Amino acid sequence: MIKTLKGTTAQGIQNAITAARRDVGAASGLVFTLVVITDLREYTSVLEACIDASREHPSRVLIVTNGAAAADRVDAEIHLGEDVPGEIISLRFQGDLTNHRESVVLPLLLPDSPVIAWWPGTSPVSLADDPLGSLAIRRISDSMGAADPIDALEVRARNMTPGDTDLTWTRLTPWRALLVSALDQYPSKLKDISIAAEVDNAAGVLLASWLDDRLDCNVSIDTTTKGPGITSVELTMDEGTISIRRSDGKMASYSAPKTPARKVALPRRDISQLLTEELRRIDPDDILQNAMKQLLRRVDHPEPADASADGAIPAAKGSQVE
């Protein structure tokens, strides 16, 4: 059912949710509250992603948008039951209330369960200092949703607080899994890594930083290809080269020394899948934090002092794939 409330308050919304839940007879096995901070242009695609994600993670989703009206008010729309697995509440703020959105969001957080904030498009400079972000233990931004993704990723890296994460990182999961399994088979010294990616591809930059952080060898990146996304990663060592090439954003060819080339499905995924995966873990991501630190070192000191030294592959530390 969909219930619309015009010019309401947190208490009005709370009462409507309680009443609606009673009518639908929905059990409240909701595991967390997801606060989505977006704008009206993205609203429909964000709503779809939220419905998809709440199939795996039944949750209360608060979609926060700003309207253009001058009067201080909040309008709410409650989606509950039928095809919505959890509760989706969209909140549209108007007037001066747009500066005090947390006053409505705070009372609507589910009791005693984690709060996760997600900015599908532009995100504030510091997620943890944002009035809505400060309510959350896990804050998800998406640099690829910003006008200048690489710049946005750098801003994220500079203002990183434990609990912050970026969907750029989630996009890399299949790449990272493939790279880790490749390296597990060749425990020898790496000489050089080169990555090629589309213009403005923040994921490529982050992948380079992660490899740089973990492998301690020279990693170069070329963001001038046509894409889509990351187009190739080549790892050079004494025995030859491991190379992963993907030109269509779907299927990659994988070749390694002394083995025939193989096809590997490496599709670019949509926002729903990324969000669903990201929500599986809600503890701070230490590996991403280290990669982000390395990203800053690469930006601030483009020629690392030990660039020429041959890096040794670190011994496999449990599962490197998050």
Place this chain on the structure above:
Amino acid sequence: MFGVTGDLAHKKLLPAIYDLANRGLLPPGFGLVGIARRDWDDDDFANYCLEAVKERARTPFREEVWAQLHEGLRVVTGDLTDEDTYARLKETLRVLDEEQGTEGNHAYYLSIPPNRFEAVISNLRKAQLVDKEQKTPWNRVVIEKPFGHDLRSAIELEETVESVFNANSVFRIDHYLGKETVQNMLALRFANQLFEPVWNRNYVDHVQITMAEDIGIGGRAGYYDGVGAARDVIQNHLLQLLALIAMEEPTSFDAAQLRSEKEKVLGAARPPTDLKSHTARGQYLAGWAGGEKVKGYLEEDGISPDSTTETYAAIRVDIDNRRWADVPFYLRTAKRMPRRVTEIALMMRPAPHLPFNATQTEALGSNALVMRIQPDEGVTLRFGAKVPATQMEIRDVTMDFQYGNSFAESSPEAYERLILDVFLGDPPLFPQAREVEQSWEILDPILDYWDAKRRQPEGYVAGSWGPPSGKTMLTRDGRAWRRP
């Protein structure tokens, strides 16, 4: 009923009386006499009651039920301090007894501020309306909180009331105890085998009792200023809830047994030794609460701009007995919180050993049993479960019992139950004088400490979960308030 034109009577008492009649729980000859200073006749009074009933009653309006109730409605006009008023009251009661056949059983409901009790009670005595020794027909008196503002005044109040009424005929209303879920707490604890084994210090780490209101003081400035959150709520509701949660099992549910268990546990409860670290008080500041711009406490109408009355109070209480040694009970209450919620949470100790690594259990909190008193009454059990995926990751999940889903019958208003119990002379749900005294014994040292500091309570923004000192009070002990 004294104070019949007051807010409580209009919003709660009169509708509750109608609801009782509608459920067929009032005797046929029931009569109600309102004492009011207005220039009213019986019809004016009946209209006033009708309006209250139509506005607030929870059961559907039925003409025939109203007609029955209407028969017994009378009004006595006059000042509460005027002896003539009581002469007229006596005459009205006599006539009503004859016409309605009430057999001389009378309950006096004092829905008035405590500073007027003295006048009413001494006049009842002078007019010989009450005979203390007489058992049948009975004379009972119902009083509302606050029961004094410290131990001394509470004892004075008891002496005044008990100078005219027999101690067993005094019914102190704490409407929280009339709530279904509070009574369900007794069922949960003593009708089940599952919970009692863990209901002690071996398994419980600490207990949090919260009563949060999202509203400010509204029109209650006159009553609230100078009283504050601790006297208004902790002394009665929260300490009564604590007693029910912490007491031993009574041998039966008769009033004497229940009271003696409550008295025992309240006797073992004590204020914290370190008053500075384990108490907190605050006052709300202007801000945005729930999407509305609201005033700060000091800017409210009728509040002096240098008032030091607290609107947030949190205290730690320790219970020195075998069951609860070293298990702190944290009590908090406040106005202008983000949500209206009353709940009791038993926070369990962590598992003694976790055969998982730290990353796998990073998102796991402590197990908790939460009893929600209002709104959305029910019980929630929180525990850890594996997140479905190829890796082992453990996260908190909740199991929820909602009163409204399992019992479709709407639960009676607390006042209905309590008013009925007064007529039946059934006192288990009413706190007795000794319990009131014990509550003050716990609270007085804290209030004295706050008074001695003579400081402004710490400010907190309206619509937030209280001042920083409220939080540090728990972080100091390595704990945190749950978000209710």
